[in-house]
Amino acid sequence: MNHPFKAVGLSFKTAPLAIRELISLDEAACRRFLDTLRNELGLSDLLVLSTCNRTEVFYASERDQSPAIIEALGELKGVVEMADYYEYFSLYNTCTEASQHLFEVAMGLDAQVVGDLQISNQVKKAYQWSADADAAGPFLHRLLHTVFFTNKRVQQETSFRDGAASTSYAALELVEELTADVANPRVLVVGLGEIGADVCRHLADSKTFTDVTICNRTRSKAEELAAECGGLKVLNFEDLVDGMQQADVIISSVARDTPYFTADMVSRLDVLSFKFFVDLSVPRSIEAEVEQVPGVLVYNIDAIQSRANEALEQRLAAVPQVRAIIAESMAGLNDWSREMMVSPIIHRMKEGLEQIRQEELDRYQKKLGPDEAKRLDDITKSLMQKVLKRHVLQLKAACKRDQADQLLEVLNDLFDLERQPTQA
Known part of the structure; x- marks a missing residue:
């Protein structure tokens, strides 16, 4: 594709979590960074x-422009030696x-x-x-709309998005199944x-669960996660038994050598009816014998x-x-990009033919x-449009064959396009 589109960045494949956290941007920071890249570095087609x-x-x-972008990122995040x-x-x-990477x-x-x-x-x-x-700009608009259309095709035509491929999301799906017949299920996450x-984050994002409580031996960690997710209640560790009594589902992620x-x-x-225990810990934090308690069902990792x-x-x-x-x-997208390359030529041809037509009229x-x-x-207008259409079709066909340059030379000579002004 003949467009100066590029990309620079890091991911979990190239950088450890500590580095990713160092330069991660929230929505406000992303918006500020867009303004910086556009206004100070003069970049376009920005995303x-x-x-995480x-x-x-x-x-x-x-x-x-990757060095300048990385330095601007460091300045935004207060990192001196970027x-x-x-x-x-x-x-x-x-x-x-860059386009292939964005698709992937x-x-x-x-x-x-x-x-x-x-991610979509x-x-x-x-x-x-x-x-x-x-x-x-026009290229990014076209690219992103193509990406979204492709995403829809992937969802409709493949099994690529079926099922929960992460442990935390699989746990969420399990809890959804277990509580399908429970009105406003109460969920308690311990540890x-x-x-x-991650399960807490999924629960917070889910519209199914509106009564979620989290409990951790260190309360400050629970409060920090509750603030991040919004809408989660925090329970003191010493009140855990009361919380268990109220909950329909208890999800345990307690780290210890013996079951808690x-x-x-x-x-x-x-x-009174059923109580579900979901054990996410290794070693197990829920004793196997717990399932012998009437009304209790246990699901392990x-x-x-x-x-x-x-x-x-x-x-x-x-895949x-x-x-x-x-x-x-x-x-x-490649075909569209090539056609965009010859768009100014088509405008010049149209202007040149229209000028001749008006002179004769x-x-x-x-x-x-x-x-x-x-x-x-x-x-004369109909005649001009037929002549123009034939050459436009030839140009577009030449673009697909990667032979547009040869035809452009012929058209330049034929219509004296070098003298025609480029249309905005």
Whole structure:
């Protein structure tokens, strides 16, 4: 593609979590960064994408602007020696490379969990911020709309997005199934390890669960996560038994060598109907004998990971089909890009033919009546459009064959296009 579109950024593949956290951007920071890149660096077709797994900038410029972008990012985040982090960044310095990368990111091919459902929405938000900042040009608009159309095809035509391929999301789906017949289910999450915290984030994003309580031995960690997610209640660890009594589902992510939830503890609860325990810990934090308590059902990490593994295998099997759909979209984008390259020539041809037509009309219109003059205007306009259409079709066909340059030379000589002004 003949467009100066490029990208620079880092992801979980190139940088550890500490580095990703150092330069990650929230929505306000992304919007400020867009303004900086547009107004101070003069870049166009801008997209700033920042998630927990990546921070990347897509832009248009005739030359590589990655050092300036990285330095501007460091200035925004207050990182003095940004050069120390250059090694973590990947560069995509051709339009094809940058566009292909954006497709793979947006589809979830480049995600930590293959087929990630959230990334396409994050790309949509980033595009909205770019549009709001007037930082998206014709190419980026076309590219993103093609990406969204491709995403819809992937959802409709493949099994790439089926099932929950991460343990935390598989746990969410399990809880949704268990509480399908429970009105406003009450969920208690105990222990905020990595998986437990991720489950909390999924619960907060879900419209199904509006009564979620989290409990951690260190309350400040629970309060921090509750503030991040919004809408989660925090329970003191010493009040855990009361919380268990109220909850329909208890999700445990407690890290310890021996089970924390014992049959003796759970048997003291007044279980009126069913109470579900979901154990995300390794070693197990819920004693196996807990399931012998009447009305209590226990699901451990093996059952959840089995669901996740099945979904992951299904998604991986669909990857070739996803790549084939992306290839079709890239080919269509490439054709459009080439046609955009000859668009100014088409405008010049039209202007040149119209000028000739008007000159000839001026020569004869004075000798004609109103009806004859109108008929002559219609005939010459129709003739001009037919001539123009034939050459436009030839140009577009030549673009697809990568032979537009040869035809442009002929048209330049034939219509004296070098003298025609370029239309804005």
